[in-house]
Amino acid sequence: MKIKERLFTPGPVPLPPEVIKALGQQIIHHRTPEFTQTFLAVREKLKQLLKTDKAPILFASSGTGAMEASITNFFKKGDRVLVINAGKFGQRWRDLAKTFGLKVIDYEIEWGKTYDKKKIVEITEEFPDIKGILVQHSDTSTTTLHDVDYLAKISKKLKDCILVVDGITSVGVYEVYPEDIGIDVLVTGSQKALMLPPGLSILWYSEKAEDRLKKSNIEKYYFSVLAESKKQEKGQTAYTPAINLIIALNESLKLMLEEGLPQLAKRHEIMALATREALQELGLKLLSQSPSNSATGAYTPEGIDADSFRKVLLKLGFRVAGGQDHLKGKIFRIAHMGYFDVMDMIQVIAGVEFALLKTGVPVELGKGVKKAQQIINQYL
Amino acid sequence: MKIKERLFTPGPVPLPPEVIKALGQQIIHHRTPEFTQTFLAVREKLKQLLKTDKAPILFASSGTGAMEASITNFFKKGDRVLVINAGKFGQRWRDLAKTFGLKVIDYEIEWGKTYDKKKIVEITEEFPDIKGILVQHSDTSTTTLHDVDYLAKISKKLKDCILVVDGITSVGVYEVYPEDIGIDVLVTGSQKALMLPPGLSILWYSEKAEDRLKKSNIEKYYFSVLAESKKQEKGQTAYTPAINLIIALNESLKLMLEEGLPQLAKRHEIMALATREALQELGLKLLSQSPSNSATGAYTPEGIDADSFRKVLLKLGFRVAGGQDHLKGKIFRIAHMGYFDVMDMIQVIAGVEFALLKTGVPVELGKGVKKAQQIINQYL
Numbered sequence: 001m002k003i004k005e006r007l008f009t010p011g012p013v014p015l016p017p018e019v020i021k022a023l024g025q026q027i028i029h030h031r032t033p034e035f036t037q038t039f040l041a042v043r044e045k046l047k048q049l050l051k052t053d054k055a056p057i058l059f060a061s062s063g064t065g066a067m068e069a070s071i072t073n074f075f076k077k078g079d080r081v082l083v084i085n086a087g088k089f090g091q092r093w094r095d096l097a098k099t100f101g102l103k104v105i106d107y108e109i110e111w112g113k114t115y116d117k118k119k120i121v122e123i124t125e126e127f128p129d130i131k132g133i134l135v136q137h138s139d140t141s142t143t144t145l146h147d148v149d150y151l152a153k154i155s156k157k158l159k160d161c162i163l164v165v166d167g168i169t170s171v172g173v174y175e176v177y178p179e180d181i182g183i184d185v186l187v188t189g190s191q192k193a194l195m196l197p198p199g200l201s202i203l204w205y206s207e208k209a210e211d212r213l214k215k216s217n218i219e220k221y222y223f224s225v226l227a228e229s230k231k232q233e234k235g236q237t238a239y240t241p242a243i244n245l246i247i248a249l250n251e252s253l254k255l256m257l258e259e260g261l262p263q264l265a266k267r268h269e270i271m272a273l274a275t276r277e278a279l280q281e282l283g284l285k286l287l288s289q290s291p292s293n294s295a296t297g298a299y300t301p302e303g304i305d306a307d308s309f310r311k312v313l314l315k316l317g318f319r320v321a322g323g324q325d326h327l328k329g330k331i332f333r334i335a336h337m338g339y340f341d342v343m344d345m346i347q348v349i350a351g352v353e354f355a356l357l358k359t360g361v362p363v364e365l366g367k368g369v370k371k372a373q374q375i376i377n378q379y380l
Numbered sequence: 381m382k383i384k385e386r387l388f389t390p391g392p393v394p395l396p397p398e399v400i401k402a403l404g405q406q407i408i409h410h411r412t413p414e415f416t417q418t419f420l421a422v423r424e425k426l427k428q429l430l431k432t433d434k435a436p437i438l439f440a441s442s443g444t445g446a447m448e449a450s451i452t453n454f455f456k457k458g459d460r461v462l463v464i465n466a467g468k469f470g471q472r473w474r475d476l477a478k479t480f481g482l483k484v485i486d487y488e489i490e491w492g493k494t495y496d497k498k499k500i501v502e503i504t505e506e507f508p509d510i511k512g513i514l515v516q517h518s519d520t521s522t523t524t525l526h527d528v529d530y531l532a533k534i535s536k537k538l539k540d541c542i543l544v545v546d547g548i549t550s551v552g553v554y555e556v557y558p559e560d561i562g563i564d565v566l567v568t569g570s571q572k573a574l575m576l577p578p579g580l581s582i583l584w585y586s587e588k589a590e591d592r593l594k595k596s597n598i599e600k601y602y603f604s605v606l607a608e609s610k611k612q613e614k615g616q617t618a619y620t621p622a623i624n625l626i627i628a629l630n631e632s633l634k635l636m637l638e639e640g641l642p643q644l645a646k647r648h649e650i651m652a653l654a655t656r657e658a659l660q661e662l663g664l665k666l667l668s669q670s671p672s673n674s675a676t677g678a679y680t681p682e683g684i685d686a687d688s689f690r691k692v693l694l695k696l697g698f699r700v701a702g703g704q705d706h707l708k709g710k711i712f713r714i715a716h717m718g719y720f721d722v723m724d725m726i727q728v729i730a731g732v733e734f735a736l737l738k739t740g741v742p743v744e745l746g747k748g749v750k751k752a753q754q755i756i757n758q759y760l
Contacts, residue, residue, distance in 0.1 A: 002639045003721045259382045341383045366750025373745040
């Protein structure tokens, strides 16, 4: 039977019609007043998104580009940093920091768990010279949320430390206001909660971080924050910008701000809660002990290979993500960020039920859906 | 909470991405080899859709235009016709026939019911000079299917009678092969199971009907079948065609033929069956005693105004249709034709459950969805 394909991966994510329309336009030139006007409008909207007077800068790159810029612009060779390494993207912080000559304290954490506050205190007491704490706010590889408020407090107590947060899958899912929280460098990317195709990354930095820009002795050119910030303040970019993504970002930010940031966060919370509760109702074990609202990961039942299960789900039209590295074949992940609403979650849970039955797991059809409906109904 | 709007009306219907893409193109001129090639390709696909060697003709009009053409091209003033008048569109046959000077036997049937075979025999025995039987195969105003096979047999027995079928909401939902069934004139429209915007109508006629073209003495110009058929055989049209709809029709027919006509019909059957069973599981009474697979109509519970109920459903993102004339405020209708699959039906049923609760009807959340899932699961 013919079934539509539905994308439920935690990036790329489905796009809103307004974004698709904006992308499907003839290109305009970037050295024009027309583009500058749009670019400045995007900066204003990004300031609202982050509740700050200081606009972030944009790079034509995927999120990893902005992560690299966070290392190369705000540190000096030999600086000691603490990496909260609790998943695939924690590893990326570590690898980036090492690549550019930083001394890394690699705090490895079991995937699906978050950091231990005591351990953080111990490390920072042992190494008071830490120049930066690098963390994922939400790590989709483990569908885990890491408390950044606590790390901000710790960072402030240290002599000269900045908190660098990968918010690639948290900005737009949560209310992430870096000044309120005490984040010094915040990066995000286009293909997640911003509901755009990949190719655009965003970097915000605090005044404290700004002081470091001129002191940094790490080589960089394309990802030079100083070069870009001077240009971008005037509505231009140092190098060719991702023109159509910026035009589309103007549309997606409009949608997000119109919905309201607290409402946006609440909706993601409800979608995630309904999904988590429904999967557990079906007897599945969640991957994370500190689950993020950007995506939900769950183990398939004993004896069911998660990648085979995902193939069954895909035949039913639902494309979800699998596990990475040692979680490969063990888990599947369903996105909540993207152009989704609560009714989409009902659909994917129904899909999971069909797929479980098809792989021989004796579930009661409708049990998970009912649970999700009961939760959703409280907020309708 | 922000929820997407989902269109579940029985025309217009949601469009497939392939169709949207085809529509979003620069226009081409219709007096070009390029357009002729597409037009001839569409004719070939329509022949496959109707399982015939004789291509239908296209009009730049909504379905009613092709209905008018059925009257003005295949009858003479004063001809007696039998109208199966069982809904809004049965009334349209009657009104069209009267407008153009035909003598109408108006067989009025309670909305939601189909014709009585005995009554048909009585009428045709009393009036053996009937020149045409006019019927809706599926009437979406009453979500009712009328058996056209039986009427074809009756029509053949009469001296000089043709069977004229409004297949606007049946072609693409059912396997409608006019030569196999014995239909003489079949009309359909773009904005239903063909998954296009409105503005294109289609008319097929048998050899028997063709004989009448030159004899007809009713005035027509825009809807002249003779004028159009001569042109369209060569890949052109008498008047300006709906260019982009024809290009898009080429895409939607491709999708339908790739799926396979029996599979297409089966899918609609499953979507309709799951919806009907789910609504009944929720305690709702169906409108039709002979339900069509193109749309399902149901009464709202005693004391619940259907139009208020629809407003609640719309706030939950689901745009369904209401009742017409005396059914206004009493029923709501959910489409199955259009760019839908079984997972969409699960979603709209969940929506109906939420809306029932919101209007104070004590339903058990998930009960209807579960029923639908059980039915769908048999075919996955």
